[in-house]
Amino acid sequence: MIGENKIVIAAAGSGKTTYLVEEAVKIKGERVLITTYTESNEAEIRQKFFELVGHVPANVVIMTWFSFLITHGVKPFQGSLFEFPVSGMVLVSAQSGLKFKTRQGQPVFWAENEIDKHYFDPVRRVYSDKLPKLAIRCNEKSGGAVMDRISRIFPHVLVDEVQDLAGYDLDILAALARSSVRLLMVGDPRQVTYLTHHERRYQKYADGGIVDFLRNELPKKVPVDIDETTLNRSHRNSAVICTVSSRLFPVLPASQACDCVRCRTGSAAWNGAFILRTADYAHYLATVRPMQLRDKITSLGVDQRWPAMNFGESKGRGFDHVVILPTEPMRLWLSDHATNLKPQSRAKFYVALTRGRHSVAIAMDWGTSPLPTGFSLYERAS
Amino acid sequence: MKIEKVKITNFKCYEGTFTLALNDGLNVIVGANESGKTTILEAIHLALTGLLHGRPLKNDLTSYLFNLVAQNKYVHSLGTASPLPPPAITIELFFSGSSNELAELEGDGNSERAKRSGVVYKIEFDEENYKGPYEELVKAGELTSIPVEYYTTTMRSFARKGVTARNIPIKSALIDSSSTRLQNGSDVYVSRIIRDVLEEKERASISQAHRKLKEAFVANPNLKLINERITQAAKISQKAVSISVDLSSQTAWENSLMTYIDLIPFQYIGKGEQCVIKTKLALSAKKNAEATAVLLEEPENHLSHTRLNELIADLTEKHGQKQIIISTHSSFVANKLGLDHLIVLRSGEVARISELEASDFFKKLAGYDTLRLALAAKAILVEGDSDELVVQRAYMDANEGRLPIQDGIDVISVGTAFLRFLELADALKIPVAVVTDNDGDTTVVEKKYAAFKDSSTVRICFDPVVDTGPLMVKDKPYNYNTLEPKLLKANDRATLNAILGTSATTDDELRIHMRANKTESALAIFNSKTAVTYPDYIQKAIAP
Numbered sequence: 056m057i058g059e060n061k062i063v064i065a066a067a068g069s070g071k072t073t074y075l076v077e078e079a080v081k082i083k084g085e086r087v088l089i090t091t092y093t094e095s096n097e098a099e100i101r102q103k104f105f106e107l108v109g110h111v112p113a114n115v116v117i118m119t120w121f122s123f124l125i126t127h128g129v130k131p132f133q134g135s136l137f138e139f140p141v142s143g144m145v146l147v148s149a150q151s152g153l154k155f156k157t158r159q160g161q162p163v164f165w166a167e168n169e170i171d172k173h174y175f176d177p178v179r180r181v182y183s184d185k186l187p188k189l190a191i192r193c194n195e196k197s198g199g200a201v202m203d204r205i206s207r208i209f210p211h212v213l214v215d216e217v218q219d220l221a222g223y224d225l226d227i228l229a230a231l232a233r234s235s236v237r238l239l240m241v242g243d244p245r246q247v248t249y250l251t252h253h254e255r256r257y258q259k260y261a262d263g264g265i266v267d268f269l270r271n272e273l274p275k276k277v278p279v280d281i282d283e284t285t286l287n288r289s290h291r292n293s294a295v296i297c298t299v300s301s302r303l304f305p306v307l308p309a310s311q312a313c314d315c316v317r318c319r320t321g322s323a324a325w326n327g328a329f330i331l332r333t334a335d336y337a338h339y340l341a342t343v344r345p346m347q348l349r350d351k352i353t354s355l356g357v358d359q360r361w362p363a364m365n366f367g368e369s370k371g372r373g374f375d376h377v378v379i380l381p382t383e384p385m386r387l388w389l390s391d392h393a394t395n396l397k398p399q400s401r402a403k404f405y406v407a408l409t410r411g412r413h414s415v416a417i418a419m420d421w422g423t424s425p426l427p428t429g430f431s432l433y434e435r436a437s
Numbered sequence: 438m439k440i441e442k443v444k445i446t447n448f449k450c451y452e453g454t455f456t457l458a459l460n461d462g463l464n465v466i467v468g469a470n471e472s473g474k475t476t477i478l479e480a481i482h483l484a485l486t487g488l489l490h491g492r493p494l495k496n497d498l499t500s501y502l503f504n505l506v507a508q509n510k511y512v513h514s515l516g517t518a519s520p521l522p523p524p525a526i527t528i529e530l531f532f533s534g535s536s537n538e539l540a541e542l543e544g545d546g547n548s549e550r551a552k553r554s555g556v557v558y559k560i561e562f563d564e565e566n567y568k569g570p571y572e573e574l575v576k577a578g579e580l581t582s583i584p585v586e587y588y589t590t591t592m593r594s595f596a597r598k599g600v601t602a603r604n605i606p607i608k609s610a611l612i613d614s615s616s617t618r619l620q621n622g623s624d625v626y627v628s629r630i631i632r633d634v635l636e637e638k639e640r641a642s643i644s645q646a647h648r649k650l651k652e653a654f655v656a657n658p659n660l661k662l663i664n665e666r667i668t669q670a671a672k673i674s675q676k677a678v679s680i681s682v683d684l685s686s687q688t689a690w691e692n693s694l695m696t697y698i699d700l701i702p703f704q705y706i707g708k709g710e711q712c713v714i715k716t717k718l719a720l721s722a723k724k725n726a727e728a729t730a731v732l733l734e735e736p737e738n739h740l741s742h743t744r745l746n747e748l749i750a751d752l753t754e755k756h757g758q759k760q761i762i763i764s765t766h767s768s769f770v771a772n773k774l775g776l777d778h779l780i781v782l783r784s785g786e787v788a789r790i791s792e793l794e795a796s797d798f799f800k801k802l803a804g805y806d807t808l809r810l811a812l813a814a815k816a817i818l819v820e821g822d823s824d825e826l827v828v829q830r831a832y833m834d835a836n837e838g839r840l841p842i843q844d845g846i847d848v849i850s851v852g853t854a855f856l857r858f859l860e861l862a863d864a865l866k867i868p869v870a871v872v873t874d875n876d877g878d879t880t881v882v883e884k885k886y887a888a889f890k891d892s893s894t895v896r897i898c899f900d901p902v903v904d905t906g907p908l909m910v911k912d913k914p915y916n917y918n919t920l921e922p923k924l925l926k927a928n929d930r931a932t933l934n935a936i937l938g939t940s941a942t943t944d945d946e947l948r949i950h951m952r953a954n955k956t957e958s959a960l961a962i963f964n965s966k967t968a969v970t971y972p973d974y975i976q977k978a979i980a981p
Contacts, residue, residue, distance in 0.1 A: 086537075131544030131596035132552070140597070197545065200552050204596075207540035 060232045061280040062240040066310030067409030068291025076103045087115045088209040090123045092219035128190025135196035142179045151182035187223035206234040217242035222256045245405045262398035288313040291373045299429040300408040326413040329433040345376035348407045356380045366403040377411040438728035441533035448526045449476045452506045464762045465774045468782035469812045474764035478732045484528040484558035485609040486602045495590040500583040525561035538606040544596035555595045563589035608633040610719035613734040634722045647690040651682045708739035730760045737767035749773045768808040781811040788864035795857035814845030815868045823959035830963045831971045832979045870896040870978040898978040921951035923972040936965045
């Protein structure tokens with residue numbers, strides 16, 4: 056029997072984690088797995104449980120995607136592939152399992168049948184990019200025992216930030232979708248800030264293509280309910296911020312600012328979307344007190360006297376006011392939306408723009424051309 | 438949820454891997470002392486709880502836990518060209534049942550690489566932390582035992598994940614005759630059993646009440662006054678001296694609460710009663726998500742006959758869905774609990790009465806003789822009482838007057854059931870000698886026992902010579918090939934007349950007398966003051 060499958064496309068600040076936790080709390084007596092890609096988000100989910108119900112219910116297990124794959128994907132039925140104990144996982148940022156480089160500098164990788172070298176580093180830690188593939192192989196070799204076991208342990212699997220999954224991760228999602236598990240996925244295709252895999256598998260779905268993947272790659276008899284409305288309203292961003300940020304993804308339905316009383320009370324004196332001259336930067340920081348958002352720790356222009364955060368790090372967080380130190384491609388895109396902005400930069404820019412509740416400022420000297428729609432130039436009050 | 442199979446490797450008396458399949462309900466493990474009954478119970482309890490003798494084994498590792506043969510093999514290999522890796526103790530429990538609680542423990546992380554649910558308890562060399570020191574130790578060449586200081590214990594599910602007793606849905610209630618006490622004197626096992634009987638909610642409310650009790654004690658105004666006085670009296674330093682309950686310890690309520698029976702602390706009531714109460718408590722646990730395996734060690738030790746009967750009635754009638762594993766060397770217990778459930782254990786060999794071809798026969802038999810055979814170091818099977826007496830006497834004559842039983846040799850009269858007993862003996866590899874008549878046709882006897890012709894443990898003894906004669910008794914030819922005429926043949930009329938106190942004038946007269954007075958004759962021989970000569974086949978049977 057195929058369990059119910061659903062993906063909820065969420066706008067930034069729409070209360071994804073709250074929704075997921077509320078869904079989990081509704082389930083009584085049956086075991087629930089909540090999994091997400093990053094450790095920080097895992098911590099946030101746990102935190103959310105404490106905020107909403109004061110504890111994590113006994114039937115709920117929260118674990119990161121990687122530890123889920125090691126604990127339930129690989130270890131239980133690794134016996135058909137290899138014997139030695141897995142000592143953990145090692146995060147890799149490029150294709151793993153390098154055998155040697157040719158004289159021309161071409162890398163040659165260990166083949167899949169060299170299991171200990173293809174999947175593992177010398178101290179038997181599994182490479183992060185190969186982990187989902189290894190889990191899939193364990194499932195195949197054991198005649199589906201891996202998925203069968205998971206579906207009996209966890210009748211409900213809730214995946215947060217599902218857009219972060221790629222490559223063989225998607226095969227695992229597909230296998231879960233085909234199983235008796237009730238699969239609930241929540242994510243925002245606009246916020247793919249972690250490039251998880253360097254596998255070529257499912258490359259075409261790598262950048263926010265999760266919905267297309269579910270539509271195209273699952274058999275007809277495996278229905279997935281695609282919900283684009285439940286979490287379409289941002290409780291965080293003001294209407295202006297919703298409008299300017301949605302422009303980064305014109306093909307997706309634009310997010311709406313929630314206009315309920317609770318969301319809109321206490322709206323600040325200062326709100327809107329601004330272009331901030333570098334000359335006014337220090338003054339702006341002192342008067343508006345925004346969070347500074349930068350691409351990376353080495354980005355120029357940060358005022359060290361005030362708090363600052365990387366784009367990726369800020370994901371899931373909200374601030375009353377933010378000021379963004381844009382990268383060159385982001386600046387170019389602002390002046391002309393037709394310029395090519397790489398998917399990852401686009402996602403990071405979207406994340407940065409949607410951190411602000413009331414105001415967003417972009418620190419750059421604009422010049423004379425007309426300002427982008429929705430933005431106004433910050434003028435120092437005299 | 439049941440334990441379907443236990444596999445024990447290198448633990449105590451089990452060299453190599455010992456496998457024991459268990460029934461879902463009652464299991465009665467019978468065996469002599471030192472046959473490894475208790476070790477099985479200990480192993481199951483250890484794998485389910487991590488405890489041995491009521492204490493976490495990880496703090497008490499010694500090389501004595503390891504099988505001596507395995508240890509010697511390892512130590513001797515160290516000086517050679519092919520040293521063995523440090524040996525590991527492994528206890529595997531395979532669970533059966535389809536409950537979802539078991540799914541979490543499922544995987545192929547077991548010695549059979551099978552998709553099963555279960556746990557593995559291991560005592561193994563801690564390679565990760567002690568590789569270097571171990572190498573140095575081996576190089577120094579002074580290793581005479583297993584270096585347990587470099588060992589660690591692990592408890593893992595078949596899914597290769599570390600587990601604790603809490604994660605295992607099968608709880609074990611060990612009821613043994615030793616008394617394992619907690620610091621406050623209360624019995625470890627009764628506390629555990631009570632805790633396992635309780636539901637999670639009930640456990641929480643006890644620990645809540647316990648905490649309140651502690652807090653109330655600390656808040657008591659009298660205590661405050663007393664503490665002030667102590668501080669003044671102490672004057673040892675500027676610091677305050679005070680008494681209080683132990684608030685720091687993480688130990689749960691079960692370590693500081695005591696179990697009372699009619700207001701008497703549990704450990705002060707009789708041992709027998711303790712055993713009965715623990716068993717009843719363990720049997721009463723009724724939970725959906727958990728199952729209980731009751732491990733009962735030699736219940737006959739402290740119980741009177743009537744209490745034992747009561748306990749057995751509880752075990753057979755009220756065990757419900759629980760799995761019970763009992764070790765015993767009491768033939769009474771084994772017999773009462775039914776031979777169906779009997780697992781006979783003997784130096785690593787296992788026989789189940791229910792699997793023997795002769796199982797019907799043994800089930801109908803009183804059971805005592807079955808166990809006598811199973812528990813004997815060696816046995817001599819004879820046909821009847823008179824043979825038994827003569828064989829015993831023959832043994833005494835050859836062994837400075839010692840009865841065979843004093844040397845662990847049991848002489849058992851089995852009537853005509855030789856082959857059935859041999860099946861059991863063969864299954865358990867019990868050394869047995871069979872003393873039988875040749876019935877006037879050695880080929881028939883040879884054919885009957887053909888299966889044991891080359892056996893290293895079974896010795897068939899009969900007279901290869903067929904005697905014949907003209908004597909008739911009640912129109913039937915006299916059988917010259919039973920024990921009595923063979924005895925006459927080995928001795929002579931005068932000797933036997935003296936021993937039996939008869940005055941037979943012909944051999945035939947003596948033959949007829951002995952035929953009519955079998956037992957009396959045998960008794961007279963058994964008590965004879967003069968030496969008797971025994972037929973060769975008897976000598977062969979008693980030979981070491």
